[in-house]
Amino acid sequence: MPRPGPQDLPRGFTFAAASCGLKTSGLDLAAIVSETPCTAAAMFTRNRVQAAPVVLSKDHLRRSRTRMTAIVVNSGNANCATGPSGYAASTQTAREAARQLKCAPDQILVCSTGVIGVPLKVGKILGALPALVRARKATAPAFAKVTRAIMTTDTRPKWAAEQFLIGGKSVRILGCTKGAGMIQPNMATMLAFIVTDAAITPKLLGSALRDAVDGAFNAITVDGDTSTNDTVAILANGASKARAIRGTTTDYAFFAEALAKVCRRLALAIVADGEGATRVIEIEVRGAKTERDAKTIARTIANSPLVKTALAGGDPNWGRILAAAGRAGVQFEPSRVGIDLAGARVCRNGLEVAFNERKLHRKMLSKYVPIRMDLRSGRATARIWTCDFTGDYVRINASYRT
Numbered sequence: 001m002p003r004p005g006p007q008d009l010p011r012g013f014t015f016a017a018a019s020c021g022l023k024t025s026g027l028d029l030a031a032i033v034s035e036t037p038c039t040a041a042a043m044f045t046r047n048r049v050q051a052a053p054v055v056l057s058k059d060h061l062r063r064s065r066t067r068m069t070a071i072v073v074n075s076g077n078a079n080c081a082t083g084p085s086g087y088a089a090s091t092q093t094a095r096e097a098a099r100q101l102k103c104a105p106d107q108i109l110v111c112s113t114g115v116i117g118v119p120l121k122v123g124k125i126l127g128a129l130p131a132l133v134r135a136r137k138a139t140a141p142a143f144a145k146v147t148r149a150i151m152t153t154d155t156r157p158k159w160a161a162e163q164f165l166i167g168g169k170s171v172r173i174l175g176c177t178k179g180a181g182m183i184q185p186n187m188a189t190m191l192a193f194i195v196t197d198a199a200i201t202p203k204l205l206g207s208a209l210r211d212a213v214d215g216a217f218n219a220i221t222v223d224g225d226t227s228t229n230d231t232v233a234i235l236a237n238g239a240s241k242a243r244a245i246r247g248t249t250t251d252y253a254f255f256a257e258a259l260a261k262v263c264r265r266l267a268l269a270i271v272a273d274g275e276g277a278t279r280v281i282e283i284e285v286r287g288a289k290t291e292r293d294a295k296t297i298a299r300t301i302a303n304s305p306l307v308k309t310a311l312a313g314g315d316p317n318w319g320r321i322l323a324a325a326g327r328a329g330v331q332f333e334p335s336r337v338g339i340d341l342a343g344a345r346v347c348r349n350g351l352e353v354a355f356n357e358r359k360l361h362r363k364m365l366s367k368y369v370p371i372r373m374d375l376r377s378g379r380a381t382a383r384i385w386t387c388d389f390t391g392d393y394v395r396i397n398a399s400y401r402t
Contacts, residue, residue, distance in 0.1 A: 008161035010197035012239030016136035017145035020128035022076030027149035038237035040068035045230035051080035089122035100133040160265035162258035166242035183222035199238030216263035222274040224303040276392030294382035300328035302386035312388035314364035
């Protein structure tokens, strides 16, 4: 993937990353800063177990009335299940960042990712923050460092950018994300940060973010586990000088479309980098009675270990797909179902269709494999993206702490 360039950077934002010692090596602390207070929106995990930075950041959004200055994020430690000291660590991080940036503490979003249940050595963060804030730059290399600093088991950084015009002025949207395991978001992804130089009200920004998340981060799964730290946040500072986006105008439609594209690319990058994954799987369920039914079946197929291991071997074992759909808790008639694997029809009316197994096996070893299931029960459709399961997933997660 090419690196971000100057043309991708929204105006009025600076970036910095550093190594503060939370990881044994590499970048593990980052800051994304708007040079002026900006409009913000965010979505957080719905897991009942929520990390201290999630609790704090939700409170900061309320108290600041969605006016934010910066995001500070660490990797190497999730600061989750760490008790009052964990919340105090997130609070101290926000206060020190605010002191350095000369803003209110509740204008700082704090995020963490890494191991759950291990006390956060916040002193390392506090000691590194002054230099981190001083080092921030409005450059593509500085942003690229941020994309690496937020990684845990990721094998590569993930970012996406879009541009569009409002009244002849260019508006930019830039985002980065991390995530490879513990991925079945129930709001967003592990961590995703998006910045834009558009001018937009908090209500419209929140609406656009919710819609984008629903079609992107909430439509992916790697292993069916929802993280305790899931956060997606967007900052909009209006530095493009384009007219403010209002209501259901064409300007809003352009913005929402561009934001959806950025989120979709980020979400698919997570699936492609799933722990141990070798291919991306798109599961489309058609002909359901309701969209909820279609999503439920698609997600059940996507999370089936038997389906995912068959896909790892390029095995056109369509019976596993049909069986997974049957246990999703959704009413449908199996004798009406059709299934296509990698573009080849393998099941019609619930029965096998003759196909060239060797040829289909080769097609299923591609980096992208589509699965289509038609229930022929209604008109609703849903898509979910996932990846295959290989032995490397077990290896990575069997030794995550050690």
